[in-house]
Amino acid sequence: MQVTETLNQGLKRGYRFTLPAADLAAEVDRQLAEAQPQIEMKGFRKGKVPMALLKKTYGPRVMGDAMQKSIDDAISSHMTENAVRPAMQPKIEMENGEGWKEGDDVVVNVTYETLPQIPEADLSTIELERLTVAPSDEQVNEALENLARSAQSFEDRPAGEAAQSSDQVTIDFKGMVDGEAFEGGTAEGYPLVLGSGSFIPGFEDQLIGAKAGDAVNVNVTFPDDYGAPHLKGKDAVFETTVHAVKSPSAAAIDDELAKRFGAESLDALKAQITERLGAEYAGASRALVKRALLDRLDALVSFDLPESLVEAEAAQIAHQLYHEDHPDDHGHDHGAIEPTEEHRKLAERRVRLGLLLADVGQRNEIGISEQEMTQAVMRQARNFPGQERAFFEFIQQNEAAQQQLRAPIFEDKVVDHIIAGAKVTERAVTKDELEKALSALDEA
Known part of the structure; x- marks a missing residue:
């Protein structure tokens, strides 16, 4: 040859x-x-x-x-x-x-x-700031009150009292469009909490003030983005009968409430809430540190990028954003979607950082253990209740699916490795300040 x-x-x-x-x-x-x-x-x-x-x-x-x-x-x-x-x-x-x-x-x-040669950089010079938030007694109490509300019960209002927002009404209803009943628009003995937003906009508001025994015609218009295409934008009348009106009664914040949520006592439940809030704040803080690190890395090194990888990534970004902007379009027969210059710039960043992190991982012999991979598969399998075995078999037989699970684990391990060697200072902030920083991250 x-x-x-x-x-x-x-x-x-x-x-x-x-x-x-x-x-x-x-x-x-x-x-x-x-x-x-x-x-x-x-x-x-x-x-x-x-x-x-x-x-x-x-x-x-x-x-x-x-x-x-x-x-x-x-x-x-x-x-x-x-x-x-x-x-x-x-x-x-x-x-x-x-x-x-x-x-x-x-x-x-x-x-x-070919893949480019990645210049080795002194990652120890990177400076980062980690925001820390300690859960306060006020935040723990707020979480307890939310749990108490979620565990609330409903008691019948005195005869003749009108329904108020947050009350639960027990109703029969029959929906009509153009004088004809439609599939899925009928129910009997349905418990509906007014103000919950679980029904079509405007439905619950028209039952405020109703009393047990009242018959109410509820007039609504189905939203343009309603799930059933034949009902989108249609005017409808729901013939509704109110059988009972009940007012909410929040559960007492005590040991009994704690036991309902799997804790031995109220103090144990408070400790669990404190730990959960701490984990949430730490996760949010890590997201900020990771974004700051990626920004530093993006500016730290420069090397040629394979055009084929950039073009493929830009096409993927354009396709993903198209479906985010068109949630009703579930198919892929929309024709070619031409990436914009903004898509290309984002693609260049992703490819550059992907190659750099891969190189850092390789240089430092960072790998993914079989146990880590198994745990990742188990987490994903929970999204398919009753089909866990089939999901496991699919992953075992599909190298591309394995790579999709492996990639984010590898990236996080490399990121943690770099952060561990960087100069990281901590600054205590409030929950509101942390949330503001996260909002700014989302808007960037």
Whole structure:
């Protein structure tokens, strides 16, 4: 196999591989000779079919296999011998494919981009600030009050009292559009908390002031983004009968409430809430530190980026943002979505940081243990109740799915490694200040 370089520009590489016809014919002969002992053909004993007949019968098919194997072996050897790290799958084109005939050399053009050499930087010079928030008694008490409200009970109002916001009404209703009942618009004995926002906008408001025994026609308009397409924007009337009106009664904040939420006592529940709030604040703080670190890294080093990776990432960003802006479009028949310059800049940042973090991880021999991978699979499996086994099997058989789980774990481990070696100062702030910093992060 003759190899000639045709392109060497930046990260782009091109080579012409020429497979001599004699070498291809020799490979065909070798494969046929290897298969000959097992071949049976009418009129011949097993293994005794003449080579000339084998070539006539199986030659074209074996020629194709031999050609593919020779090309694959040549490209693989080239990659190994030259320590090539292609950014994406190489593009392979047969130069004389249309006019090729047996006896001709096979000429194949291979083009690809290499991964860049990442300059090593002194990561210990990075300076970061970590915001810390200690859960206050006020925040713990607020969480307790929310739990008490979620555990509230409802008691019948005295006869004749009107329903108020936050009351629970027990109702029968029948929805009508253009005078016709529609599927899913009827229920009996339904408990509805007024002000909960669980029904169509305007429905609950029209039941405030109703009393047990009242019949109320509730007039509403289905939102334009309603889930059922045939009801979007339609005017509807719900013939509603109120059977009971009940006022809320919050649960007492005591040991009994704690036991309802799995704690042995109120003090134990407070400790759990304090720990949970601390974990939430620490998670939010880490998100801020990580974003600050990525900003520092993005400005710390500079190197050429493979255009193929940037283009693929920009296309992915454009596609994702399109579906975020068009939540009703669940298909992929929307045609090509052209990435904008903003998409491309974001793609360049992601590719640069991805390559840099991968390099840092490799230099410091950061890996993902089997236990960490198993835990990640188990966390994801919880999103598919009743189908956990099928999910496990899917992950085991799908390398791409494994990589999707592995990538964020690896990134977080590398980020934690860099943070551990950076200069990090801590600053105590309030919960409101932390939330303000997070809001600014989301808007950036």
